[in-house]
Amino acid sequence: MQGGRKSSSVGKAFELIQAVSETGRSGITLSELARHAGIAVSTAHRYLTTLLELGVLDRDAAGSYHLGVTLVALAGQYLEEDGLRAAARPYLVELVELSGETVHLGIPAGNQIVYIDKVESAKSVRLVSRIGSRVPLHCTAMGKAVLALLDRRRAEEIVACPLDRRTPRTLTGLALMDELDLIRERGFSIDDEENEEGVRCVGLPIMNASGQPVAAFSVSAPANRFSVEDCHRLAPSALAMAAEISRRIGYAAARNGTSGTGRRAAPATAEARDP
Incomplete structure (x- = not known):
């Protein structure tokens, strides 16, 4: 990042992660996430696919999204240190x-x-x-x-x-x-x-x-x-x-x-x- 400019893609990804975290155990669907972020379902799916691959998010059998193990590991390391x-x-x-x-x-x-x-x-x-x-x-x-x-x-x-x-x-x-x-x-x-x-x-x-x-x-x-x-x-x-x-x-x-x-x-x- 140069000149203090922010990455809109990173910002949107974190907006989606935050939305997932706020739902707790119940999880949240793709369409709900897209509506929350104000983006098309196809765009939300592209973000979510990457976040799933990285382990940042997880998806249950019903198709709802939850926080993934990568975030748990990072949070645990942060809290320990x-x-x-x-x-x-x-x-x-x-x-x-x-x-x-x-x-x-x-x-x-x-x-x-x-x-x-x-x-x-x-x-x-x-x-x-x-x-x-x-x-x-x-x-x-x-x-x-x-x-x-x-x-x-x-x-x-x-x-x-x-x-x-x-x-x-x-x-x-x-x-x-x-x-x-x-x-x-x-x-x-x-x-x-x-x-x-x-x-x-x-x-x-x-x-x-x-x-x-x-x-x-x-x-x-x-x-x-x-x-x-x-x-x-x-x-x-x-x-x-x-x-x-x-x-x-x-x-x-x-x-x-x-x-x-x-x-x-x-x-x-x-x-x-x-x-």
Whole structure:
């Protein structure tokens, strides 16, 4: 690629791959993919034939397309070598033991958060999610934790976009900006049934060596057993973990005992809710 020009063929191929990934286990047909990409069925078939040969996609007996083993292998290699995931993993496990609930790790991608790791709760009733899925920045605990620490102009640009009100509790506009100010002050975010009704989460940002929010983690649970008060009780321990993960990937402020937001981190022995 020269002069900053993009390959439309590569872009279209990735658009098709993304469409397949969003369908999950159900898969997607050739005609549906062509319609999604806005191209002729014959053109879509040509792209898909190459992707099948490369193992990037797979096709089942019914003719529906799914992600292939090549992507699984590449993703596995990436996750094994990823320093952020390795640094965070012990703390995710510890946080599950402390809270009794499911913990996610995610990284920002545009106006979304992508799940890159997950440690499941041992409880019989737990949340359904998968590594690789995407959720919005503006109405999730991880997303708001990152959004609050972005450059203010960038945050304002995102908030000014047409934002999906996923539940009656979803915050937008000035209400969301006020929420981001609060998150900046206290160091953690709460998704109070804003992304999915019946689900509540508390989220913490992870900072890199440049002082940028490069990731976040969250504790998520059914709202009927995880109250806002539980989120606040768990936050001091989670803040200490966020500071330590940030330190491990190079964030200098964490070495002085502060959290990713510059607030003093509480000791990890702070009271947490009963699992």
